[in-house]
Amino acid sequence: MNGTRPPILILYGSETGCAEDVAERMARQAKRRRFPVRVHPANDFTGSSLSDETIILFAVATTGQGEEPRNMKRFWRAMLQRHLSPTLYSHITYAVFGLGDSGYAKFNYPGKKLYKRLLQLGANPIAPRGDGDDQHYLGLDGALVPWLKDLWIRLSNRYPLPKGVEEMSEDELMPSTYRITPVPPSSSSEDLQYRLVLEEGERRVSCLKNTRITHPDHFQDVRHFIFGMDPDKDVQEGFPRDTSHLSYRPGDVMNIQPENVPEQVDAILDLLGWAERADEFLDIQPRETGSSNHPAWIKEKRTLRQLFTYHLDAFSTPRTSFFEWLSHFAQDSEHKEKLQEFTSPEGQDDLQTYCHRMKRTAYEVLKDFTPMVIPIEYVLDVFPRLRPRPFSIASAPKPTGEIELAVGIIRYRTRMSSPRVGVCTQWMKDLQKGSRLTASISPGSLELPDDPKTPLILIGLGLAPMRSFLQERISQGAYENSVYFGCRYSDKDFHFREDLEGWAQKGHLKLRTAFSRDEEKRVYVQHRMVEHAQELWKSIHEESAKILLSGNANRMPDDVATALVTIFIQEGGMIEEEARTLLGIMEKHGQFQQECWF
Ligand SMILES: Cc1cc2nc3c(=O)[nH]c(=O)nc-3n(C[C@H](O)[C@H](O)[C@H](O)COP(=O)(O)OP(=O)(O)OC[C@H]3O[C@@H](n4cnc5c(N)ncnc54)[C@H](O)[C@@H]3O)c2cc1C
Ligand SMILES: Cc1cc2nc3c(=O)[nH]c(=O)nc-3n(C[C@H](O)[C@H](O)[C@H](O)COP(=O)(O)O)c2cc1C
Numbered sequence: 234m235n236g237t238r239p240p241i242l243i244l245y246g247s248e249t250g251c252a253e254d255v256a257e258r259m260a261r262q263a264k265r266r267r268f269p270v271r272v273h274p275a276n277d278f279t280g281s282s283l284s285d286e287t288i289i290l291f292a293v294a295t296t297g298q299g300e301e302p303r304n305m306k307r308f309w310r311a312m313l314q315r316h317l318s319p320t321l322y323s324h325i326t327y328a329v330f331g332l333g334d335s336g337y338a339k340f341n342y343p344g345k346k347l348y349k350r351l352l353q354l355g356a357n358p359i360a361p362r363g364d365g366d367d368q369h370y371l372g373l374d375g376a377l378v379p380w381l382k383d384l385w386i387r388l389s390n391r392y393p394l395p396k397g398v399e400e401m402s403e404d405e406l407m408p409s410t411y412r413i414t415p416v417p418p419s420s421s422s423e424d425l426q427y428r429l430v431l432e433e434g435e436r437r438v439s440c441l442k443n444t445r446i447t448h449p450d451h452f453q454d455v456r457h458f459i460f461g462m463d464p465d466k467d468v469q470e471g472f473p474r475d476t477s478h479l480s481y482r483p484g485d486v487m488n489i490q491p492e493n494v495p496e497q498v499d500a501i502l503d504l505l506g507w508a509e510r511a512d513e514f515l516d517i518q519p520r521e522t523g524s525s526n527h528p529a530w531i532k533e534k535r536t537l538r539q540l541f542t543y544h545l546d547a548f549s550t551p552r553t554s555f556f557e558w559l560s561h562f563a564q565d566s567e568h569k570e571k572l573q574e575f576t577s578p579e580g581q582d583d584l585q586t587y588c589h590r591m592k593r594t595a596y597e598v599l600k601d602f603t604p605m606v607i608p609i610e611y612v613l614d615v616f617p618r619l620r621p622r623p624f625s626i627a628s629a630p631k632p633t634g635e636i637e638l639a640v641g642i643i644r645y646r647t648r649m650s651s652p653r654v655g656v657c658t659q660w661m662k663d664l665q666k667g668s669r670l671t672a673s674i675s676p677g678s679l680e681l682p683d684d685p686k687t688p689l690i691l692i693g694l695g696l697a698p699m700r701s702f703l704q705e706r707i708s709q710g711a712y713e714n715s716v717y718f719g720c721r722y723s724d725k726d727f728h729f730r731e732d733l734e735g736w737a738q739k740g741h742l743k744l745r746t747a748f749s750r751d752e753e754k755r756v757y758v759q760h761r762m763v764e765h766a767q768e769l770w771k772s773i774h775e776e777s778a779k780i781l782l783s784g785n786a787n788r789m790p791d792d793v794a795t796a797l798v799t800i801f802i803q804e805g806g807m808i809e810e811e812a813r814t815l816l817g818i819m820e821k822h823g824q825f826q827q828e829c830w831f
Contacts, residue, residue, distance in 0.1 A: 238392045240269040244278060245292040245526075246305025246343060250620045251373060251552075252294040252332050253526060255365075258554050259290050259330075259381070265401040266385060267394060271523035275308035286325055288359075288388070293347055294332040297678035298826065299339020309343070312350050323355035326391070328384055330363035332373060336790075338820055338827075340366070359391065360384045371581045372589060374553055378578045403573070406561045408520060409610040416514040416534050425514050427539055429470055430530040431671060435490070436479045437470060439463045440668040441635065443661070448725035454642040455728060456662065457627075460487075461635045466669060478634030479672065481626055483705040484679040484698050484781075484828075487636055488621035490543075490671040491657035497548055498541045501596055505607060511538040517613070528618060537612070545616040548656050550588060551595040558615040564604040572602065592653045622657040625677060625783065625828070627697035627729075629704035636672075639697040639728055641785075678828045682779045685711035688772050692717040692758055692793055694784030696728045698828065702781065703732075707741050714742035715765075715772070719758040719789075721750040758789070759796035763803075770804035773819075780819070782827040790829050797825075 241263050245256035256272050263270040268288075275291070283289065296302050301309045329351070331344020341364050348362040360383060369375030394400065401407075416425065431437070442459035464474045481487070493501075502508045514534040519527055530544065541547060553576055560572035574580035575587070588598065595616065599605055607615055628637035642662045643655025664670070679698055682689060689706060691699045691714065699716060706714055716733065720726040723746070737744040745761040762769060772778040782793055794816060801812035819825040 237395055237398045238266070238268045239287040240271070241288045241290060242278075242283075242286045243270060243272045243290045243292070244275040244305075244308070245272070245294075246275045246302040246308070247292070247294050247332075248296040248302040248304075249294075249623075250618065252292040252302070254552050254554060254617065255292040255330060255332065255373075255377060256290075256526075258557075259292065261407055261554075261557075262381060262385060263290075264407060265403070265405075266389060267398060267400060268388070268392075272526050274304035274526060276304050276306070278308055279311035283322065283325065289325060289327045289356075290384075291327065291329045291344070291347060292332065293329060293344045295334070295337070295339070295341055295343050297676075297828075298820075299337065299342035300678070301343040303675065305343065309347070312347070312354075317354055319353060320355040322351060323357070325351075325356040326359045327351050327356045328358060328360045328363075330365060330377065330380060332365040334367035336368055338817075340364070359387050371585050374581055374584075378553075378581060382578060404561075409608070409614055410520060411531075411610065411613050412518045412520055413610045413612070414516050414518075416516050420514075425534070427535070428533050429472075429671075430533055431472075432529050432673070434673040434675075435671050436462070436475070436673065437467055437472065437669055438479065438636070438672050439466060440664040440666060440670065442666065443664050446639065446728045448722075451722070451725040453726065454644070454662065455726065456640050456642060457728070458638040458640060458661070458664070459635050460638070460670075460672065461633065463669075470669070479636065479674055481630060481636065481674045482676070483626075483629050483681055483701040484677040485626050485701075486623045486675050486677045487626050487638060488623050488673045488675060489657055489661065490621045491619060491660050492670075493542055493545075493548060493619070493656070494660060494663075495542075497596075498538055501541055501547045501599075502537060504596065504599055504603070505605070507537050507609070510609075512536050515609070537609070540612060541616075544619055545612070546619040546656065547596050547599075547616055548594045549617075550592050551598060552617065553584070555595055555598070555615065555617070556584070558607075558611065559598070559602060559605065562605050562607045562611070562615075563602050564606060565602075568602045591647050591649050593649065597649075619656070621671075621673065622655075623675070623830075625695060625697040625701070626674075627700045629701050629708060637700075639700075679781045679783060679826050680823070681705060685709045686713070688713035688715070688776050688778035690715045690717070690769065690772065690778050690780045692762070692780060692782045693829075694719050694758070694789060695828075696733075698781070698783045700729050700732060703736060703742065707736060712741045713776075713778075715745070715769075715778075716742055717745045717747070717758045717761050719747040719749065719761075721748065723748045723751055757792065759792040762793070762796040763799055766800040766804050769797075770800050773824075774805060777824065779823075780825045782825070783829065785830055790827055 243256045243259050245252045247253040260270045260272045294302050329344050329348040331341035333341035363380035365373040365376045438460040441461045444457050446457045447455045464476050468474050502511045556572050556575040563569045575584040624638045627639045642658045644652050736742050747756045747758045747761045749755050798812040801807050
């Protein structure tokens, strides 16, 4: 019964999948309200190709330092063209939901800029801009759930349904996105084998080294990985021989596609009652041709075991849409009710307590709500895609094409009885020499100064990008480098210590370390910075030094910013407001760049 309201185009810009998930959620809600809908990454459209649209909804994330995600950049460039008429989109109704994190200086910039640019081009907002914030105590849903509720009221009022046509009720199950049918066993052997498919920009790489670099007594397992190309293995895996390297620049990020380990895959298949059918090849076809957000491998046949090994994420903390789907498949009426409540605005606190605070995995949620009967056709709706994880490259480009990483294996406790582990890092921990994996490179948000003579100040806890930059600078003969590095113990988690101390001895850098647990008094990088206030001020003020800050975040970025403000006040004779303004200007002009992850 679609087609009774004007069609909606939903465009997303997403780096790690959240905005794409929001776009799909918007699409399901639109379909329930009888709006025909298509979902696309924004790059599928350019300025003029939007002219035929009536209603456009945007879900736009932020990456880097207030930048647009890669699958939106081309679209955004087209939107900025000077010659576009101020009435170009006067026939278009739109809404923008931005996804960001107010811990970053440029909170939700792409969403904010897009909303404004559409106004300049004559488009008509149907609702105020939504600003999703990871820092909200309910996460993204804190802003999204009420925003969507308001949006549908506005759209439904603007475009009433004809008499006799009803919206679909929340209880009614939507058709699955894909039609999934078993491939007959008599099919050609071509159809009954696993064929690897790569997304644009991806390459297969081999693991050459995987060694622990933290002391065996240290609580955290941090590993040094080296990856390289192997053209012979590429051919064995069905790809053309490719002798080129996966090229990158210092500061770039390597995205690693994780896999689920066999025990996990067996566990989820058992739980869902699919063990018997786990190795049956399936043909997977999109039901509707309008949208284009399908993974590249969808054209191939897959078994359920392969889907859960390579493509589906069942072991991360699930998003709200997971609960939305489960509410249809739970067999117990109380379970159904609880799952529905989790997706309602009123149920958000409970969802936070039950799931996000405890970091329950999708698998654990399923166990709690057993019995659950999920038709196989819905497997790609219920479980999100297993996404690549970003890691800063720890080496400068080498003639051999090798790429090095320093990876912290995620393992921590919540009130759940078993420790929480990172999907990708837990799998990487056991990579062997020769193991093959899929990876791609994306630009990081830190950049070396164009002129090697410009002094460089590296601050933080993330040694990977620092080492990459230092290798590059030293190879350029650029020795005006200062490093402010912090970790817990000088002899347990000071990674790449020999490299740094060796360079310091040769006069290639000034090394200032802060080992927070070696001394009775906790010392952090910001304390070392203030100790060297005069030297830092001179370098920043007189020599326009560039400052790059990296590492996992918590309070560190704020503490470092406060230390810089203190230095500007102390050495530059400024009042606090002037010092903060100067820091803001430095950030705006790229003299101070940060890449921190939470
Ligand atoms: C630009 C960039 C560069 C990065 N570079 C590096 C790098 O060089 N090295 C590196 O090790 N990591 C790096 N990271 C972080 C890394 O990408 C993430 O940690 C990644 O999620 C790990 O994947 P995973 O599948 O193992 O963990 P996931 O299964 O994705 O779980 C990660 C999630 O676990 C939660 N979590 C983790 N630790 C804790 C804790 N102690 N308490 C509570 N919750 C916790 C957080 O919610 C986190 O988002 C980088 C991230 C970015 C964005
Ligand atoms: C590397 C990185 C950089 C980010 N930079 C910003 C930023 O500058 N401003 C902001 O508001 N949010 C920033 N965020 C937060 C993301 O926009 C937010 O987590 C969003 O939900 C991610 O959506 P996605 O999964 O669709 O990419 C950043 C997140 C990451 C991982």
